[in-house]
Amino acid sequence: MFGDNVDTDVLAPGLYMKGPIAELARHCLEALDPRFAREARPGDMVVAGSNFGMGSSREQAVMALKALGIAAVVAKSFARIFYRNAMNLALPVLVSAEAGAVAAGDRLVVRAGEGVIENLTQRRRLACEPIPPHLLAMIADGGLLPHLAKKLRAAGA
Amino acid sequence: MPTPQTLAEKLCAKAAGRASVRPGDIVTAKVDLAMIHDSAGPRRVEPMLKQLGVGIWDPTRVVLVTDHYTPAVDAESAAILDLTRKFAKARGIEAFYDMQGICHVVLPERGHLAPGMFVAGGDSHSTTGGAFGAFMIGIGATEMAGVLATGEIWVRVPATIHIEWSGRLGRGLSAKDIMLFLCGRLGMDVANYKAVEFDGAALRALPMSERMVLANMAAELGAKVGLVPPDRVTVDYVRAAGARMGADWERWRSDPGAAFEAEHRFDASALAPQVAAPHSPENAAEVAAHGKVAIDQAYIGACTGAKLSDLRMAAEILRGRKVAKGVRLLVAPASARTTQEAAADGTLAALTDAGAILLPSGCGACAGYGAGVLAENEVCISATARNFKGRMGHATARVYLASPYTVAASAVAGHIADPRAMLAETVR
């Protein structure tokens, strides 16, 4: 659970940008929550306020979250480049005005194509913006690169 | 009569090969130029190109710059630079600027930008190209691999926020003050997914280097592009830099009656120097509001804070003065050409006579990659664009953002200071 304007310098601190992703991921969000990287478990989701991922275009901000096993990010809004980077790397990110209603530890199920997030703990549905079809197709392929590879193969065949 | 279009819409329509587009349309744009640098460029895209088994769609349309890790400070950064140089050679990139300065400054300086272009840059401050009337967007590395492979990218046509500054900036004021003021007033996501178009008499009076600050820091408003419609000043700069440019540059402006999503008007004459408190440009307020915060370091660097005009602003303050005891003033000129020009006109000497320490051109301490990073609990006033927690070094360090005038004045005073008082004392 994070607030507004979580930036790429706290997601992927410059001091560790030279090194391997696993090392960088250990410092992911540490300026806001020193325990985050240690306690994150595969399948966890990050929930935040508005303008998540603002700042740099560094894709490592997405890669660090993925390396920690984060399954999706739900926020009131995302910074433009972070949104594109996440989609390109097949990390589903969902825009939900009701992100603030989620409590730490709630169990969530995300259905990205339909634009629905089920909060199993609170037994309620959060409305979220559905992901556009051309992006869903890309995520289904595993991100932009596999998607492009598929298109190139199709063009060559 | 066709529907009037904004500048952003016209540029998108041209790149998409369509007569017109509307905000929200998703179009595929042909890229005129792709810019990549050592951090997000070759080391990330080369494995992806290999994975795809393709070459660069058109190496003559790619500019590669080393700036983030220059000069190498350890084996890791040296390896990144080595890989970058090998990539330039292997992939046949002629426009390779090795240690010539920061990408956003090198690109226009060497004549790669002109009105009407559609450019993809592998860096979030790629919005800087909008100062030249080019639709230049920042993208991540995977997306860049896609652009390099295909020469195309999908874009959602942005709505436009129009920001007009009337009047004239006072002495000791600069484009940085305008942008910090806007971050404070409008917030850092006001323009998310949108275009910002800057106009008005106060901005028309600004040289290209200052207009670049507007477009650069449009990124701090969340913008996809920050545009300044081209005029004579633009054309003279672009021609002198050697860029090829169509004779039809005058069409790159919003049509009369074009629909803006929002319009803001401000009076530049009423603006006071702005300082943004840690840890966000959004925390901007008039310099006096911060009190006399003592500083350890003053930093004049980065794409947005160390061009020739920025160094001249600092020199105006520093001539005949000394940096306060216990304060270090670091200056990292934005490009090699900036250094040459500042050396030739006496600007550099004015800085170093005052006690400034000269650092190599490059991103340096701006993103915490290079020389000049901060220790625990240190306080810095910086002419850069971002002061997020931990960006310039230790997470407890506190960074204030300000114009080169204000940074220089603070370096002299030893605490945050209003440059106007010092300029008033300066005998001219």
Ligand code: SF4
């Ligand atoms: S100087 Fe700073 S803001 Fe500019 S490109 Fe380099 S790291 Fe980014």
